[in-house]
Every structure is written in structure tokens, then in C-alpha cells.
Amino acid sequence: MVRDDLYITVPSFFRCPISLDVMKSPVSLSTGVTYDRSSIQRWLDNGNNTCPATMQVLQSKEFVPNHTLQRLIQIWSDSVRHHRVDSAANSPPHSVLSQEDVLELIKFVDCNSVSSSFDSLSKIVCFARESEDNRKFLARTDGFVPMLVDFLANAGDGDSGGGVYFLEQVVSLLDMIFKEIEDHEQLTNSMIKSNNNNNRDCLASLILILQQGSIESRIGSARLIESVAMDAESKLIIAEKDGLLRELLKLIGPEKDPNLMEAGLSCLIALSMPRRVKVKLVHIGAVKSLAKTLSEPNGSVSITEKVLKLLETVSSVKEGRKEICDDGKCVEGIVQKVLKVSATVTEHAVTILWSICYLFRDRGAQEAVTKANGLTKILLLMQSNCSPSVRQMSADLLKIFRLNSKSFISCYDTKTTHIMPF
Structure with a gap:
């Protein structure tokens, strides 16, 4: 059985209707409903004009502090703290949940509502984070993964946002135990290849997390999407979900958290294999967004590699x-990365330049490469220890530029002409 000290009874009116957590700074709307300040502020900042609990249109977005409730919560919190101190004095240090405890918690979560199960699910999340053995245990517990998928499909309420914090716990668990799950194909089928009548589907819940979740949960959501994109069919289903690609693209702005950017880029790369997805990425502005990220001077090697990999992917279709080619700054940014960051970056960059200048023969792109001193870099690259494929693409590029410009040699400083291959 679960130890008694795992359960702390929280008065329901102490919980924020949005986050389901005990309120730290309770404030009341004009509808009379009280929320935690940070939760309702985020709700309003997202452009909503209704009361999340009642869905009434707000006549005013102003809210007032509920000092009486805050005092009551403080008194209750102090009493709980004293109880925990007394309990800790009489219990062994570093006590953790046993597998039997977790099984009881799973039963409790499965049989109760979202609001009453939040604390129990949080404890299971902590259990999963403790060790790989714990994650294997959860992945192999009968009914646990289907229960999480069912929560993901049905627990979120996109209109009120009340289920976001619960869904964050569900996504965190699925992300942590995914590689321990034996039948990935069955999980993919249950998550994205079937819907539950009129109920919300899993992808809609994942979009909700991408929109409103914490950085950690958005990273988990992107990783989970990447994990279930196992074949061409699943990639297309995911990519055609309204709004999903746009939300992933929003994760890669240069002002974003680096880990969040990497998760978003990895997921987009995984989804972008089918041609239809590449075209759709171009249409929603992926090239412009990637060019902006590429222009940042302090981008990490890993992020730069992924940005160029995604640009290389979309350059394989004429729309990309x-x-x-139409974005001179993008071409310039690609040229600047040649021989500057890593061998992988150089290979992606040269492949893109080869595609647009040699295959596509775009004169504007060729001029942008010349203006960015790209020919000198290609010449230097020919003298470096690059791979055979990069050497061949560089040679093709040099041929194109020689054919298109009679004054080709004269555009170089005499200090570099000795490395001309022709």
C-alpha cells in the first residue's frame, strides 16, 4: 500500500482551476472565480477573453487579489509544513516510492478524475525520473501506457486550458518511457492513426502543450512527436494536423531556449522526409525562419547543423x-558557414549551394554566392581534406561559375589565384 504521507488532502478551493496547483497568489475575475495570478495572466496573454471556468465573456480583464483566500492558504501551508517536519523526524531518510506504491498510485489515477489524480501522477513522474529501471518497470506495467494515451487523447480541454498541467505530466511520462516500450508500432497507431469519435485526439493535446506548456514539456512534446513519426504514413498524418508544423516552427526562433530549439529542429527534420511535408514547410515560412536563426552569430554547432540539414531537405523541392534563392540573406548565411563551424555544417551548406546554383542554375543565387565571397571558400574547400562527395559538388560549382563569368579569375586577389584548379 501507499504510505499515508504520500497523500496530503488539499481543499479544492485552494487549487487554481487552470493549473490544479495550490494557488500562490490568488486573484479574482469579474465573474467571481479565483485563479492563481500566473495562470490566469498566461491565459489572458494568449488572447483569450473568457473566464476559463465558466466560459463567460469577460467584461473586463482586470483582476483583484483575494487576500482572504491567500491568508487561508498560508495558514494551511504552514500546518502542512509542520506535519512534514514531524513526519521526517520519525521516518528513515531518503525514503522513495516502492514498485508496490507506484502500482497503487496507478490504480488511483486510473479510477479517479483528472483534478484528484494530479498529485498522484506527479509522484509517478518523480519515480520515473529516478532511474532507468523505474522507467522500464512503468513501460512494462500492464495498462499503464494505454492509460496515458487515453489521458492524452481525452483529458485536455482546449477551450478552457484546465487540463494543460495534467497533460504536461502525461507527456513527460510518455517521453521518458518511450524507448522502454516494446511495441512502438502499436503505440504509434493508438496515438496518431486512430481517433476517438468526437473526443480530442492525441495530436491536438500535443499542440496544446506546444502552445501553452512549460519549456520542459514543450521539449517533451516535440520529442514525443518525433518518436511516433515512424513511417511515411505517420509523418504525413502528423504534418497535416492543422497548426502542428507552425507550432514546431515557433520553437526555433533565435531568442528561444537552445534545448527547445534543438528539439523543434530534430522533430521537423524527422517529419520532413515526404515531399508534401517539405512543400508545406516552405509555404508556412520555414526558409525565412531558418535564415533568421542561421544569421545569429552565437548559435551552437548542433543547432547550426540541424538548421542547415533542414534547409538542405527543403532545397530538394523546387519550392524550397x-x-x-529569393532570400539573398539566406544564401549569404549559408556561404558564411562553409569551413567555419564543422565538417557536417560544411557538407550541408555545400549541398544546398550545389542544389540551387548547379541543379537549379539560379542566377540570383549565383550572384549572392559571389558577393559573399563564396567562390574563394569553394576553392579553399577543394584544397582541404573534404569528403569525395563535397569535393565533387565543389568542382561542379566552380564549373558553373567559370561558364557564367568571363572575368572569373580577375575577381580574386592574386594571393588566392595559385589554388585555381583550371
């Missing part, structure tokens, strides 16, 4: 090549 046209978008790259």
Missing part, C-alpha cells in the same frame, strides 16, 4: 530552392 526558389524560396532560398
